[in-house]
Amino acid sequence: MKAKSSAFRILMLTVILLAKIPNAGRAAEPAFSWKTLEAEAVSLLSRYIQIDTTNPPGNEIKAAAFLKEVFDREGIEARVIESSSGRGNIYARIRGDGSKKAIVLLNHMDVVPADAKFWKEAPFGGSIKERVIWGRGALDDKGAAIMELLAMAAFKRQNISLKGDVIFLGTADEEAGGALGAGYLTDKHPELFKDVGLVLNEGGGIRIDENGRARVYIVSVAEKTPLWLKLTASGMPGHGSTPGNSLAVNKLISALNRVMSYQSPIKVVPEVQKFYADTANEETEPRRTGYLDLRKSLEDPTFRSQFIKDPRDRASVSNTIAITGIKGSDKVNVIPAVATAELDVRLLPGEDPKAFINELRRIINDESIKIEVTLSFPAATSPPHPEAMKVISDFAKTNDPGAPVVAPLLRGFTDCHFFREKGIPCLGFMPHRSTPSAEGLVHGVDERVSVESLHFGVRAMYEIVRELVAE
Numbered sequence: 001m002k003a004k005s006s007a008f009r010i011l012m013l014t015v016i017l018l019a020k021i022p023n024a025g026r027a028a029e030p031a032f033s034w035k036t037l038e039a040e041a042v043s044l045l046s047r048y049i050q051i052d053t054t055n056p057p058g059n060e061i062k063a064a065a066f067l068k069e070v071f072d073r074e075g076i077e078a079r080v081i082e083s084s085s086g087r088g089n090i091y092a093r094i095r096g097d098g099s100k101k102a103i104v105l106l107n108h109m110d111v112v113p114a115d116a117k118f119w120k121e122a123p124f125g126g127s128i129k130e131r132v133i134w135g136r137g138a139l140d141d142k143g144a145a146i147m148e149l150l151a152m153a154a155f156k157r158q159n160i161s162l163k164g165d166v167i168f169l170g171t172a173d174e175e176a177g178g179a180l181g182a183g184y185l186t187d188k189h190p191e192l193f194k195d196v197g198l199v200l201n202e203g204g205g206i207r208i209d210e211n212g213r214a215r216v217y218i219v220s221v222a223e224k225t226p227l228w229l230k231l232t233a234s235g236m237p238g239h240g241s242t243p244g245n246s247l248a249v250n251k252l253i254s255a256l257n258r259v260m261s262y263q264s265p266i267k268v269v270p271e272v273q274k275f276y277a278d279t280a281n282e283e284t285e286p287r288r289t290g291y292l293d294l295r296k297s298l299e300d301p302t303f304r305s306q307f308i309k310d311p312r313d314r315a316s317v318s319n320t321i322a323i324t325g326i327k328g329s330d331k332v333n334v335i336p337a338v339a340t341a342e343l344d345v346r347l348l349p350g351e352d353p354k355a356f357i358n359e360l361r362r363i364i365n366d367e368s369i370k371i372e373v374t375l376s377f378p379a380a381t382s383p384p385h386p387e388a389m390k391v392i393s394d395f396a397k398t399n400d401p402g403a404p405v406v407a408p409l410l411r412g413f414t415d416c417h418f419f420r421e422k423g424i425p426c427l428g429f430m431p432h433r434s435t436p437s438a439e440g441l442v443h444g445v446d447e448r449v450s451v452e453s454l455h456f457g458v459r460a461m462y463e464i465v466r467e468l469v470a471e
Ligand SMILES: [Zn+2]
Pocket: 108, 140, 141, 174, 202
């Protein structure tokens, strides 16, 4: 009895004290609840998916307005920056005391097209069925935006004091190269990123097995660089019945034939060497031993021919050329004056696009073929950020003990390079929990995310960012 009554007195005293101190910890802020926040995450993502931001044309301004409304409601300062008509970007910021550098939580608002007739659920319906949220952008990249936005809302609602600012940046145009999104902002508004020390972006995440157990944490620090080219051949136009001696289509085919037979040299950049060594344990022999020193192993012709059979492995150790478009005449009986082909070239970090084009000219060996560059970025390896890598590793250790943190070379590209080019570290890590088969949903049919993965992602984003900028 005695113990009880003294416990009661302490409890009453605490209640009185808490009542007198405003914001004296969580007990004084019953308004904040993870359950509420998680429910909001699901409904927000569903509504966000319903805003069709297929690029082209993008129309991200509608998405920017939608997100701004949420930030306004949370009392977080936010502005919409239009790069061209209908192409909106959103920039929201929570202020810290400035003793640490700011973090940008990056995401893109545009999505790739989706053809409804191949989907089980309407791609822009945002339907929620059996704890799964369906729709284009659920993974790439609207789900990430919701994790970032609600992590910021959690800071704001709990009044957590921050050392560095936290910035939410939703961009336009990423799927088409980012010129009207991250490219525009970093170029025209460098003041927005003046005190930024880190950008967190898509490009990595948590791979789980079919039982939901985390296999690996992927944080991407380097990307291959796109070099998109258009080849044009010219020749004598005429009637299909009487082909001349110098024909555009024939010249183009000869040139492409030489491009196809070209074998890109193998080169193992340091990031790739490290990634394979870090993941060697996951493999069976002889790959396990081979991966420990990939550069050396690839000198062995037997190992090499086995290794490059897998297109993903091959693309990790060489520049690639994909012929993706060919155009001649629109009419079967008309010989065109010009024929064109589009090449999607992806270069390894550190490659010089100009040198590659010179090499291509040598391969094509036909001065009359015109080579135009339609998209090219410099090499995009992130400046290191050991603190962020440690925070993510610690998070992995606590939440998924045994899951290694690895940094592969991203074969695709993201908005990260715009920041890396300015010397700002940009890490590819969004805490989606997805199985390897879910990779095919990104840009594919039936893109969707589980409610559990989204809930986990909101909490993970919050905890990681808090470690990095909170007091
Ligand atoms: Zn994306």
